[in-house]
Structures are given as structure tokens and as C-alpha cells.
Amino acid sequence: SMFDTLALECRRLFLRDxxxxxxxxxxxxxxxxxxxxxxxxELFVPFASSTPKADKLDEVVDYDFVRxxxxxxxxxxxxxxxxxxxxxxxxxxxxxxxxxAVRLSTQKPDVxxxxxxxxxxxxRMKGMKA
Numbered sequence: 001s002m003f004d005t006l007a008l009e010c011r012r013l014f015l016r017d018x019x020x021x022x023x024x025x026x027x028x029x030x031x032x033x034x035x036x037x038x039x040x041x042e043l044f045v046p047f048a049s050s051t052p053k054a055d056k057l058d059e060v061v062d063y064d065f066v067r068x069x070x071x072x073x074x075x076x077x078x079x080x081x082x083x084x085x086x087x088x089x090x091x092x093x094x095x096x097x098x099x100x101a102v103r104l105s106t107q108k109p110d111v112x113x114x115x116x117x118x119x120x121x122x123x124r125m126k127g128m129k130a
Contacts, residue, residue: 002125006101010044011051015066023078024085024108031078037106038117041066043093044101044125061098069093082106082120090124101125 018041021034045061052059069092079085086104093102107119 006044006125010046010100013043013045013050013061013063015039015041015063018067018070019109020070020074022074022085024080024082026080036109037082038109038119039070040105040107041070041089041093042103043096043099044103045098046100049098061096065096066093082108086120086122090122094124094126099126 018039020037020039022037023032023034024030024037025035043061043066050060069089073079073085073088073092086106090102090104093099093104101124103121103123105119105121107117109117111118
């Protein structure tokens with residue numbers, strides 16, 4: 001399967017539980033305030049593009065790149081839907097030449113007192129039909 005191929009050919013880089021205040025939400029009470037959003041990102045990078053020969057940072061995909069993609073989108077202003085945010089971020093991350101696939105989720109941890117969070121997850125691979 002596609003996932004077996006990725007597992008065998010790629011290194012999985014992850015950014016786990018990255019918490020950021022975001023202007024997000026479709027409801028009136030969500031406008032003009034930030035709420036915590038938890039990001040989980042996995043990048044699938046082929047071993048050929050992520051196996052350092054000289055143990056140097058420029059030989060691999062840098063985690064700062066993931067954080068910057070998230071920060072840059074959030075800085076652009078209010079987003080109504082987690083789906084929109086996920087799709088936009090995945091598109092930007094997948095545009096990195098070394099990245100073959102991306103799994104990304106966003107989660108609002110403060111919506112319901114009886115849930116750890118509510119969210120959306122997207123998985124996209126280069127060359128997949130939209």
C-alpha cells in the first residue's frame with residue numbers, strides 16, 4: 001500500500017503538540033479573541049533526502065521550517081475553519097522539495113470540558129488528486 005511504501009522509503013519527522021494561540025472560529029464569540037490550537041505535523045521525507053553525510057543541518061528538513069509555515073499563516077489573520085487551515089498548511093509543507101507526504105492535524109483543546117480536544121486531520125502525498 002501507499003503507507004507501506006512511505007514507511008519503508010521515508011523518514012518520518014514530527015512536530016508534536018505544538019500549542020499556538022490562533023484567531024480561529026466561525027462563531028461570533030470566536031471573533032476578535034484567540035484560542036489555543038494544538039498542531040501535530042508529520043513529514044515523510046525519503047531517506048535519500050534526509051540521510052546526512054556530514055551531520056549538517058542543511059542536509060535535512062529543518063523543524064523551524066514547519067514552525068514558520070504555521071506562524072506565517074496564523075499571522076495573516078482570522079480563519080473560520082480548521083479544515084481551511086489544515087489544507088493551506090499541508091499545501092505549503094508539501095511544496096518543500098524534500099517532502100513526499102504530510103500528515104497534519106489541528107485540535108482545539110478548550111471547546112468541551114469532557115474532551116481532550118476536537119479537530120481535523122489531513123494526509124496528503126505529492127501527486128495525489130485533490
